[in-house]
Amino acid sequence: MSVEEKVEITDAEWEIMRVVWTLEKATSKEIIEVLQVKKDWKPATTKTFIGRLVKKGMLLAEPQGNKFIYSAGISEKGSVESATDRLFDQICSRAAGKTIADMISKALLSHEDVRLLQTALDAKATESVDVVPCNCIPGQCRCKKDHNMICH
Amino acid sequence: MSVEEKVEITDAEWEIMRVVWTLEKATSKEIIEVLQVKKDWKPATTKTFIGRLVKKGMLLAEPQGNKFIYSAGISEKGSVESATDRLFDQICSRAAGKTIADMISKALLSHEDVRLLQTALDAKATESVDVVPCNCIPGQCRCKKDHNMICH
């Protein structure tokens, strides 16, 4: 497991990272162009975010003549994981299942996605528990309001 | 569908909302107590967030003598949905399936959760498509980098 410490990444910075994750190697010009189109950002705006990301180590800048070739200092996979972790930190651990179910219902999926989900679910079937312990403190979850621990 | 416009809710505010969603009716004292324990916030800090939430209409304040009884002005369900929407807005629509699969693998689920997920998945099986269209702009997703539209 890479260390990949809990890096905070803002919405705007995420846009930059997506470009770099996609292109793998990118010049500032390329990044600027993409975000000019998508976000209508002025070149200076994109430059600011590039600078901040480099300072935080999330973007690597390899000198190339007088300019830089940028690449990702954090992985896309790890970053998406952090984002999902953050989401689940916001809700009761017992509500995770329901929340994921809602996501499935809402998402547009391919046949292959469905197969993938089925595989993941099958794996879970063998290791699911009777009752997921609630991780909330009293007053922040109904599990502990009603003594019977029925959440929602 | 309720209007429930896209309310932005910060991490700190989310903590307040969780208490109110749980207790349904709460005094500032109760909210303060919970977050004193969980977040080690000074009473003044919690008061600030309560004030901001009331101003934004996310908390309703019903006068009760000289104080207020607070209740939620936005639903927990809707708010969790907004949070998940935000997550999926950050990634390519074609990556949603894989991301959800990862969540399933990582989550601790109950037998009932598994049944719930299975039901949601079964429903999807009939309405899944061959290829999920990519919603990214060129340069921000590999689907459009390689002409063959294979994403990841």
Added chain:
DNA sequence: GTTAATTGATTACATTTGTAAACGAAGGAG
């Protein structure tokens, strides 16, 4: 009835985030 404790409102302030202009060095055009 005066005093102490509550509670909401006001004010404060550093940091982060979004948005961008301006500046300076270095390279390319002619």
Added chain:
DNA sequence: CTCCTTCGTTTACAAATGTAATCAATTAAC
């Protein structure tokens, strides 16, 4: 060898966010 362009760096600045002290009005306690 100058001049314009490009690219990174510096500076700017408002709004949002986290964190909290203080103040003022009430109410509860004695």
